[in-house]
Amino acid sequence: MKAVNVILIAIFLATMAGCSDKNDSTGPSYGFNEDLVANWFLLSYEDEDGLQDYTGFINFSEQKTFTGQFVDEEGDANYSGTIETTSTTMKLNITNSDALWIEEGIYQFSYVLTSTSLTIEGVVDDENVKFVYTKEAQGDGEGIFAGIVKRASNGNPLENALIEIQNTQFNVYTDFSGNFSIEDIPVGTYTATISITGFITINETIEIINNETTYAVFEMEEETGGNGMIYGGVIDFVSQAFVEGALIEVLGTNLSTTTSVEGIYSITNVPTGEYSVKCSKVGYDDQTNTNIVVISNEETSSDYILFPEGTTNYGAISGTVTNSSNGEPIPNVVVQVVGLYNSMATAADGTYILAMVPEGTYDVSFTKPSYQTQTISNVEVVSNEEITLDAALTQEDGVGNLGATVTNQLGLPISGVLIEVIGTEFEGITGVAGLCQINDIPAGMYNIRASKSGYTTQDIENVEILSGIPKLIFITLH
Numbered sequence: 001m002k003a004v005n006v007i008l009i010a011i012f013l014a015t016m017a018g019c020s021d022k023n024d025s026t027g028p029s030y031g032f033n034e035d036l037v038a039n040w041f042l043l044s045y046e047d048e049d050g051l052q053d054y055t056g057f058i059n060f061s062e063q064k065t066f067t068g069q070f071v072d073e074e075g076d077a078n079y080s081g082t083i084e085t086t087s088t089t090m091k092l093n094i095t096n097s098d099a100l101w102i103e104e105g106i107y108q109f110s111y112v113l114t115s116t117s118l119t120i121e122g123v124v125d126d127e128n129v130k131f132v133y134t135k136e137a138q139g140d141g142e143g144i145f146a147g148i149v150k151r152a153s154n155g156n157p158l159e160n161a162l163i164e165i166q167n168t169q170f171n172v173y174t175d176f177s178g179n180f181s182i183e184d185i186p187v188g189t190y191t192a193t194i195s196i197t198g199f200i201t202i203n204e205t206i207e208i209i210n211n212e213t214t215y216a217v218f219e220m221e222e223e224t225g226g227n228g229m230i231y232g233g234v235i236d237f238v239s240q241a242f243v244e245g246a247l248i249e250v251l252g253t254n255l256s257t258t259t260s261v262e263g264i265y266s267i268t269n270v271p272t273g274e275y276s277v278k279c280s281k282v283g284y285d286d287q288t289n290t291n292i293v294v295i296s297n298e299e300t301s302s303d304y305i306l307f308p309e310g311t312t313n314y315g316a317i318s319g320t321v322t323n324s325s326n327g328e329p330i331p332n333v334v335v336q337v338v339g340l341y342n343s344m345a346t347a348a349d350g351t352y353i354l355a356m357v358p359e360g361t362y363d364v365s366f367t368k369p370s371y372q373t374q375t376i377s378n379v380e381v382v383s384n385e386e387i388t389l390d391a392a393l394t395q396e397d398g399v400g401n402l403g404a405t406v407t408n409q410l411g412l413p414i415s416g417v418l419i420e421v422i423g424t425e426f427e428g429i430t431g432v433a434g435l436c437q438i439n440d441i442p443a444g445m446y447n448i449r450a451s452k453s454g455y456t457t458q459d460i461e462n463v464e465i466l467s468g469i470p471k472l473i474f475i476t477l478h
Helices: 012-016
Strands: 038-047 050-052 057-060 065-072 075-085 089-097 105-113 117-124 127-135 142-151 162-165 171-173 179-186 188-195 202-208 213-220 227-236 247-250 256-258 264-271 273-280 287-294 299-301 304-306 314-323 334-337 343-345 351-358 360-367 374-381 386-388 391-393 399-407 418-421 427-429 435-442 444-451 458-465 471-476
Touching (some): 038 188, 127 188, 142 202, 162 179, 171 179, 179 188, 188 213, 227 247, 247 264, 256 264, 287 299, 287 304, 314 334, 314 374, 334 351, 343 351, 374 391, 399 418, 399 444, 399 458, 427 435, 435 444, 458 471
Parallel strands (some): 142 213, 227 304, 314 386, 314 391, 399 471
Antiparallel strands (some): 038 050, 038 057, 038 127, 057 065, 065 075, 075 089, 089 105, 105 117, 117 127, 142 179, 162 188, 188 202, 227 264, 247 256, 247 273, 314 351, 334 360, 360 374, 399 435, 418 427, 418 444, 444 458
């Protein structure tokens, strides 16, 4: 079995300090259950005080040996030994330990083994303990974990809730509709943690099945009690000037204020909850921001861009930004209507669209580090029309560095991976930490290849090297 290089480690033996009976008596005939051979990651540990916050692993080898490591607030512990089993009982003989509270000797527990999980139970110092592990994938396939996160009080979706699969590198945030999806998860049993500020965190056990989607709906309860603050600023869309004296109202309450000469405001002592906040001023169209969530002892922003009454003559500017030397699209170019608030970055395909541009004639700038800035003058915007404005930027000469971090499906670093800049002679090998750096690559767009025997080769397309700016990429090999 390959060695497991992790930091957060825990194993039930940590609870045995001077309190488990060493079993030297005769009993059933012991052998070895070869289905135990694997890396097993701890999902949960439970004693008579309930679930405890431990993480970790144990590794059983074909040579009937095991290794483990434990880290807690009191320090690190490493141990190893041999194992014997019947179909329901395991006997662990600890022969090496660097922690005084993990004594060398023989310990006996019952166990239940499935294809993806291992449950170990026993009595330690007259106290029942239970440990649940999940098996590291060994080519057993992959699945998908997907679902939606909602607010329990009204069923509304929650955006930016963090979904984490414990003891792995898998995590994702929900989109504006509360949806999430995580692909390529190795088959096994995991603990999924769902968290977002202002809500009670959820921990849920999930089962990932080969070529299937595990779907879940999470309804999150809000933390109750306390007050927070709503603050923000107000500007005039056309002039970009700060708006003084705008009325800010927290709808459904008696809380309100007006903006200062700098166009800013704050409302304190707002009870926790979700609100709609309205901004109004004579001579402007009203604007109401919804789903403003107030969290205890925290500040929540709600900004406004007010449109003068009658200013309905707006158009749009759209186009594509490419590299002047090869015609390839350039992402992350900042497109700005000079003198206005309107700006955005180009997408991966180099496209952009600037909406709600007041009718008139403008200069439009295109900027990105390592490219020469381009400004197109006398761009005429016509009411209710969308004009096309493309740009071709010239990349500055120079070289940049590429850094690559390579891990396996569980987030563990992989050494000895060949990193190639395809079509060039630039390449490198990852070290023990899974890191590789390739220096002095000419500025440009490249495809990068990561390969190692025993893993599926992976190509990463359209990696842009900029002059004088390091580029970092993260690769997961299966």
